[in-house]
Amino acid sequence: MHFEQLKFAVLWIVVTGLTGVLSAPAQADEFTQADLNRWQEQYAKVVKDGRELWTSSKLGSNGVACVQCHPNAANTHPETYPKFQKQLGKVAPMWEMINWCIRNPLEGKALAADDYKMIALQAYITEERRGVKLDPGKH
Amino acid sequence: MNKSINRRDFLKGAGVLAAASALPVSMVELVFADTTQNFSFAYISDAHLQQIKGTKFVNNWDRGLIRAVAETNLLTPKPDFILFGGDLAQLGKKAELDHGAEILSALRGNKVYHVMGEHDYYLDLGQYWETLFGPQYYSFDHKGVHFVVLNSILTYDDWTYKRWPTAEQRMLEMADLDNPNGSPFMVGDKQREWLKQDLAKISKTTPIVVVSHSPLQKIYKNWNFWTDDAEQVQALLRPFNKVTVLYGHVHQIQYNQIGNISFNSVMSTAWPWPYPSTYAQAEQYLPKLTVPMNRADPFFERDATGWQFINMANGNVDMRYNLFSNTSRTVAFNTKTGEPEDTVFQSPDKRIPPQTQY
Amino acid sequence: MKACFSGASTITAISISLAAMATPLGLPPVPIPADNPQSPEKIKLGDKLFHDTRFSSTGQVSCATCHDAKKTFTDSPLPVSRGINKLKGTRNAPTVINAAYFHRLFWDGREPSLEEQSKDPMINPVEMGLPNHEPVLKLVRTDPEYVQAFKTVFGKSGEQLTMEEVKKAIASFERTIVAGNSPFDHYYFGGDKNAMTAAQIRGFKVFMDQGRCVSCHTVEQDQALFTDNRFHNIGIGINQMQKDVPRLAGEFLKAKMQGGDVDKAVLGNPKTSNLGRFAVTDTLDDMGSFKTPTLRNIAMTAPYMHDGSLKTLKEVVVHYNNGGVTRKGDRVNDFLSGGIRPLNLSERQISDLVAFMGH
Numbered sequence: 091m092h093f094e095q096l097k098f099a100v101l102w103i104v105v106t107g108l109t110g111v112l113s114a115p116a117q118a119d120e121f122t123q124a125d126l127n128r129w130q131e132q133y134a135k136v137v138k139d140g141r142e143l144w145t146s147s148k149l150g151s152n153g154v155a156c157v158q159c160h161p162n163a164a165n166t167h168p169e170t171y172p173k174f175q176k177q178l179g180k181v182a183p184m185w186e187m188i189n190w191c192i193r194n195p196l197e198g199k200a201l202a203a204d205d206y207k208m209i210a211l212q213a214y215i216t217e218e219r220r221g222v223k224l225d226p227g228k229h
Numbered sequence: 230m231n232k233s234i235n236r237r238d239f240l241k242g243a244g245v246l247a248a249a250s251a252l253p254v255s256m257v258e259l260v261f262a263d264t265t266q267n268f269s270f271a272y273i274s275d276a277h278l279q280q281i282k283g284t285k286f287v288n289n290w291d292r293g294l295i296r297a298v299a300e301t302n303l304l305t306p307k308p309d310f311i312l313f314g315g316d317l318a319q320l321g322k323k324a325e326l327d328h329g330a331e332i333l334s335a336l337r338g339n340k341v342y343h344v345m346g347e348h349d350y351y352l353d354l355g356q357y358w359e360t361l362f363g364p365q366y367y368s369f370d371h372k373g374v375h376f377v378v379l380n381s382i383l384t385y386d387d388w389t390y391k392r393w394p395t396a397e398q399r400m401l402e403m404a405d406l407d408n409p410n411g412s413p414f415m416v417g418d419k420q421r422e423w424l425k426q427d428l429a430k431i432s433k434t435t436p437i438v439v440v441s442h443s444p445l446q447k448i449y450k451n452w453n454f455w456t457d458d459a460e461q462v463q464a465l466l467r468p469f470n471k472v473t474v475l476y477g478h479v480h481q482i483q484y485n486q487i488g489n490i491s492f493n494s495v496m497s498t499a500w501p502w503p504y505p506s507t508y509a510q511a512e513q514y515l516p517k518l519t520v521p522m523n524r525a526d527p528f529f530e531r532d533a534t535g536w537q538f539i540n541m542a543n544g545n546v547d548m549r550y551n552l553f554s555n556t557s558r559t560v561a562f563n564t565k566t567g568e569p570e571d572t573v574f575q576s577p578d579k580r581i582p583p584q585t586q587y
Numbered sequence: 588m589k590a591c592f593s594g595a596s597t598i599t600a601i602s603i604s605l606a607a608m609a610t611p612l613g614l615p616p617v618p619i620p621a622d623n624p625q626s627p628e629k630i631k632l633g634d635k636l637f638h639d640t641r642f643s644s645t646g647q648v649s650c651a652t653c654h655d656a657k658k659t660f661t662d663s664p665l666p667v668s669r670g671i672n673k674l675k676g677t678r679n680a681p682t683v684i685n686a687a688y689f690h691r692l693f694w695d696g697r698e699p700s701l702e703e704q705s706k707d708p709m710i711n712p713v714e715m716g717l718p719n720h721e722p723v724l725k726l727v728r729t730d731p732e733y734v735q736a737f738k739t740v741f742g743k744s745g746e747q748l749t750m751e752e753v754k755k756a757i758a759s760f761e762r763t764i765v766a767g768n769s770p771f772d773h774y775y776f777g778g779d780k781n782a783m784t785a786a787q788i789r790g791f792k793v794f795m796d797q798g799r800c801v802s803c804h805t806v807e808q809d810q811a812l813f814t815d816n817r818f819h820n821i822g823i824g825i826n827q828m829q830k831d832v833p834r835l836a837g838e839f840l841k842a843k844m845q846g847g848d849v850d851k852a853v854l855g856n857p858k859t860s861n862l863g864r865f866a867v868t869d870t871l872d873d874m875g876s877f878k879t880p881t882l883r884n885i886a887m888t889a890p891y892m893h894d895g896s897l898k899t900l901k902e903v904v905v906h907y908n909n910g911g912v913t914r915k916g917d918r919v920n921d922f923l924s925g926g927i928r929p930l931n932l933s934e935r936q937i938s939d940l941v942a943f944m945g946h
Contacts, residue, residue, distance in 0.1 A: 145405055152287050153279060158500060161407035161452055162510070165503035165524075176815075177528045179795055179806035191527065193797070195289065222509045229586060288910075288928055299921030300871045303833055528802040531925030553872055554925060 133213065140214025143207055150196025156211075159195070163218040170228040181227075185212060268372050271301045271339075272537040274314025274477035275497030277348060278325045278332075286328055289530050290319070293498030293553070297536040298335050300551060304538065309371060311339045314477035314495050315346025315382075315442035321400050323357050330361050342369070346442045346477065347382040347414070347453075352400040354389070355380070366420055368427050374436045374541055377427060379420060381441035381456050381476075384412040406452045406502070413450060414443040415457040424465055436471040436544030444476045446485060446492055449505035449513040454479050466490055471544040480534075482550060484560050485516035486568040492516070493548050493560060493569060501525045501533030520574045522550075522558070523583035529554040611767030613776050615810050617687045623702065623755045625762065632736045633760025636753060642709050642723050644716035645671045650708070650757070653680040659887040660684050660764060666895030670714035677853065677860035679895035682888050685881045687762040690816040694877045694893040697849055697867045701758035706750055707850050714854070720750050727753060766883045771943075776809060783943070790943025793936045798907070800940075802926060803879045813882040818873060819924040822911030823892045824861035825875030829920045831858060832874065839866060860894070874922040886945035900941045908932045 144163065147153040160166055171184040178186055185208055189200040201208040276294040279287040301311060313333065318325035326349065333341060343362035345355055355365050365380040383389075389412075393399040402410045416424075431437070439445065445462050448454040456462070466472045472490045480497035481504060504521055505513035525533030531553035538549040545562035546569070552558065559572040574580055610616050619625055636642070640649040653668040654660045660683035662668055668680045678694050686692065692704035708714035709723060717723065727733040728748055738744050741752045771791070773782035783791065794800045804813040825832070839859055843849065849867060853860045864873035877893045891897045897906060897913065906912065910929035911919045919927075932940070 145408075153281050154287055154289075155405075157405055157407065158277075159502070159527075161405075161502065162508050164505075164508040174808065176526070176805065176807075177799075177802055179801040180808055194799070195527070195530070219509055289925075292923065292925065295921050296923075299832075300874075303836055303871060305837060528799070529925045530928075534925075551871060555872075557870070557872070 136210050136213045137217045139206075140210035140212070140217075143211055144214055149207075150192055150198030152197045154196050156191065156196070163215045166215050166219070167228075168212070168216045168219050169222050169224050170226060173227045173229065184215070188212070188215075267540070267542060268309045269304075269306075269538060269540045270310050270312060271304065271308040272312045272314060272475065272495050272539055273297045273301065273333075273498060274312075274344075274495045274536070275316040275346070275480055275499055276313075276329060276332075277316055277319045277497070277499040278329050279319035280322055280324045280328070286325075287319075290499040291328075291332070293531060293534050294329070294332050296531065296553060297498045298332060301536065302335070302337050307337075307339060308538065309339075311336055311341045312440060312475075313341055313343050314440070314475075315344040316348040316477065316497075317343075317346070318349050320404060321349055321352030321358075326357055326361055342376075342378060342440075344378055344440055344442050344477065345380040345382060347403050348400075350380075350382055351389075351403040352396050366423065372541075374438055374544065375428075375431050377424065377437065377439045379416055379424070379439065379441045379445075379462075381416050381443045381445060382414045382478075383417045383420075384414060388412040409451075411453065413455060413457040414453050416441075416445075416462050417458070421458065421461055421465065424462070428465060428469075431469070433468055434470050436541075437466060437469050437473070438541075438546070439466065439472065439474045441474065441476050443478045444483070444492065444494065445474045446487060446516075448479075448483070448515060449511065451511060452502075452505060454505060454513075463487065463490060473546045475539075475546070482522040482558060482560070483516060483519045484548075484569040485518055491546060491562060491569050493546055495537050495548075496522075496533075496535040496550060496552065498534050498536060518568060518570070520571045520580060521584050522552075523555050523581075524586050526554075611765060611772070613769065613772030613811050614685075614765060614767035615688070615812075617762050617765060619762065620700070620702075623759060625759055626740065628736070629740045629756055629759045630763055631760075632733075632740055633756040633758070635732075635736070636727075636757050637760050639726075641726055642715055642717070643671055644718075647671065648715050650705070653708075653714075654683045659884050661888045663888050664890060666890050668714070670708075670711070671716040674713040674716075676711075676713050677855070677857045678893050679890065681880055682884060683761050683764045684766045684884055685764075685812065687765060688812050688816075688881070689814070689878070691878065695853065695864045695867050696818060696878055697853075701761050702754040705754045705757040705761075711850055711854055723753060724748070724750065769883070772811070775806075775811070786939050786942040788943075789936075790939035790941070793932065793940045794943055797932060797936065798904075798930060798940055799926070800907075804882050814879045816879070818864045818876040818878055819927070820863065820875040820920065820922050821877075821927055822906070822919050822923055823877070823896060823913075824857075824894050825863070825920045825922065826912060826917065828858050828861055829918075832862070832922075835859060835862060836865065836874075840869060843869075857894070863893075871922075875920060876922075876924065882944055884945075900944050901937065904932070904937050904940050908937065 143149050145155050145157045147155050149155065168184050171187070172181050174180070175182045175187055177190050185203050188208065188211055192198045193200050273294070277290050278294065279290055281287060301308070317329035345358065345365050349355065349358045359365065366378055368375065368377045370376070389399070393402065402408055403412070405411070428437070441456070443456045444454055445456050445459045447456070447459055467489060469489065474490055474492045475495060476492070477495050477497070479494050480500060480502035481494065482496065483492070483494040485492040501522070504515055505511060506515045522533060532555055533552070535550055535552035535555070538551060540547040540549070542562070545564070547559065547561035548569070550558040550560070558574070560569050561572055562568070563570045574584060637650045640647050640652070642649065648671050653662045655662060661680045665680070667678055668676045670676060681694065686701060692698045692701060698704040698707065706720065710717050710719055727737060728745060734744055737748050737752055740756065741748070743752055770782040773779040774788070775791070795806070803815045803817065803819060805811070805815050806813070835858055839852065839862060842852065853866050859866065861875060863876045865871070865875065867873070886900065889898060891900070891903050897903050902913070907927070908930045909915045911923050911927040
């Protein structure tokens with residue numbers, strides 16, 4: 091936001107506050123309920139795909155699925171990343187730990203950070219942890 | 230080592246199993262008031278042996294059971310018998326059950342009693358399991374204690390017989406702990422009637438140990454840490470002075486006291502499960518008594534898995550959790566409070582970080 | 588004073604500091620016990636004690652015999668150490684380098700500190716062979732140089748001078764033997780991308796990923812001790828004697844409860860030695876497990892493992908690659924630590940890993 095725009099916004103709040111009239115001028119990022127619904131559906135689809143992968147015996151090579159140790163993605167604590175991960179020897183984001191699990195208990199091939207599967211897995215894990223406050227670095 | 234050994238020392242300190250293994254039997258028995266009611270048994274559970282293809286099985290789960298068997302074989306004096314608490318297989322396959330029976334056959338010189346788990350059951354409804362291990366529910370007496378083994382993982386007939394097009398799908402639907410298509414476990418009318426008859430012959434002062442796969446108490450329904458007719462089973466047990474329920478399925482340390490009944494869970498040799506209290510979206514009833522087990526380090530595949538060495542002390546149960554790659558725990562019945570308690574970590578100020586983290 | 592034994596080894600570079608000096612790149616500060624602060628005089632005294640062969644029954648063996656600075660503080664290439672009269676022990680001499688960072692000492696962790704460790708070999712029958720510590724005390728209370736030195740450092744002499752002071756001085760000296768600031772440290776912590784070769788850089792990636800070495804040989808964000816200070820059964824020694832375990836464990840515990848000495852038992856009998864940390868803790872979980880050694884300067888301390896049974900680093904990597912057995916297809920012991928499993932490394936990955944550790 092540019093400084094000029096910021097000044098305008100402050101002024102607008104003061105004015106509407108004084109007059110009590112809600113007559114906002116059109117904003118660049120305005121969106122409708124239909125937009126919200128559609129985006130929510132798209133998110134839900136990715137979460138659903140993530141759940142499929144989570145319970146799939148095909149994600150790795152030995153038939154083991156994430157859900158076997160993590161029902162409802164519990165004990166994955168996405169809200170604590172990034173954090174020091176001793177299996178990785180460094181402070182790491184969650185997707186690197188997901189890959190650790192894919193490579194080790196699942197004996198599978200690691201996914202690229204921007205692989206759709208990786209995004210879906212993270213969407214599912216995070217969805218199951220919704221409402222929990224961020225606590226990065228926590229063990 | 231000249232100090233006199235009392236029962237408490239026997240249970241703690243320099244590794245009870247090892248200490249026991251070096252003590253001549255007479256020394257162990259001296260410490261108990263009534264030797265006829267004191268004995269030990271080993272409890273191994275939830276191995277989840279999982280076939281990949283042909284003779285290939287998931288190495289991680291194999292190692293857990295192999296290790297538990299090897300450690301149990303080191304106990305001297307030998308445990309009087311061994312209980313296997315169910316879920317020997319992952320998907321109820323013959324190959325998995327056979328593989329499990331083979332690994333367990335290395336147990337030396339002890340009778341092994343088996344309990345039915347849902348992973349053993351829902352492919353062929355226990356048929357092959359029965360040919361290997363015998364009836365799905367039964368009772369036996371040992372040194373003054375009455376043991377009852379129940380199949381607690383049954384569910385509604387509609388779900389079992391009508392809902393699924395194939396046996397394989399039925400098995401898969403029940404195999405995922407958190408699957409909304411699953412169905413609550415129960416002991417069922419038929420077995421409860423049998424239990425009533427079985428207990429009718431038993432004196433009220435006889436200690437009773439009931440062994441089931443699922444908890445005969447209600448902790449968290451969505452993961453079947455739950456048995457739907459738990460209260461009805463508990464009611465049948467209420468007239469007895471000393472009752473203990475031992476259960477598997479939960480892959481974690483849990484213990485509780487409801488009226489006259491002590492509840493103790495056993496560990497899995499395969500993998501640990503999170504406590505339902507750590508799942509943000511759920512209401513659950515983890516017993517307040519329970520001090521959670523340590524959080525697992527996934528690199529050490531055996532961490533937070535293990536098996537149990539159980540001492541029957543005058544009709545109550547003292548659980549020694551033998552944990553791989555982790556601090557062993559002892560949950561013993563405290564005759565003063567009338568509750569099972571961790572001998573080290575029970576008081577809140579004695580907890581250590583891995584037990585309070587998630 | 589600073590000495591560098593670099594060679595081509597990646598994670599090598601030893602510095603011996605006589606006084607407080609800057610911590611080498613890649614290491615945390617050396618932990619110093621509150622009751623045994625460092626001083627130049629104490630370190631010098633410890634150095635003298637460490638090299639004194641008069642603390643053995645034959646007058647020929649000192650600490651330095653098995654922990655020789657010229658051999659990276661080991662007795663390489665011996666598989667297991669030789670004490671008085673060339674008597675053989677059961678274990679490979681671990682280097683003193685970075686021993687200051689260990690939480691427990693000896694392969695099985697049977698002593699809690701360098702201080703406590705330092706006294707044991709003097710009275711072990713296959714090491715320095717003294718019947719007890721009296722001859723040591725007699726010497727330090729009468730030898731004029733020692734009398735003077737102990738008086739200066741601890742203000743004690745005569746009967747007041749005990750093994751406590753001897754142990755403290757030796758430990759102080761050992762705490763100066765640290766190694767960091769290596770090509771690896773420059774590469775990883777110092778930002779010098781040319782400090783390691785291409786093969787070593789590839790090997791480091793294997794170390795951190797598919798090789799899973801980092802899980803026990805720890806590397807952290809700003810330091811790398813290459814040890815988790817824990818004990819693991821990795822299938823060395825015990826694989827070959829699994830069927831003897833029930834009998835041996837029982838016999839050993841019985842002897843221990845009747846007052847048997849663990850130090851003597853584990854160094855006197857190779858099979859008992861292979862019970863590992865179990866012999867110390869009596870805990871089944873520790874069956875066949877040994878301490879994770881540091882990997883710094885590892886290329887210069889062959890052979891490897893607690894029993895010196897593997898001659899080269901390549902053999903070590905192959906053992907892990909096979910899932911805890913030296914020869915592919917052999918049976919692994921039932922007490923194997925979780926985390927040890929076949930790694931499916933290629934020949935190239937194996938040689939890169941060896942290059943990283945410093946060929």
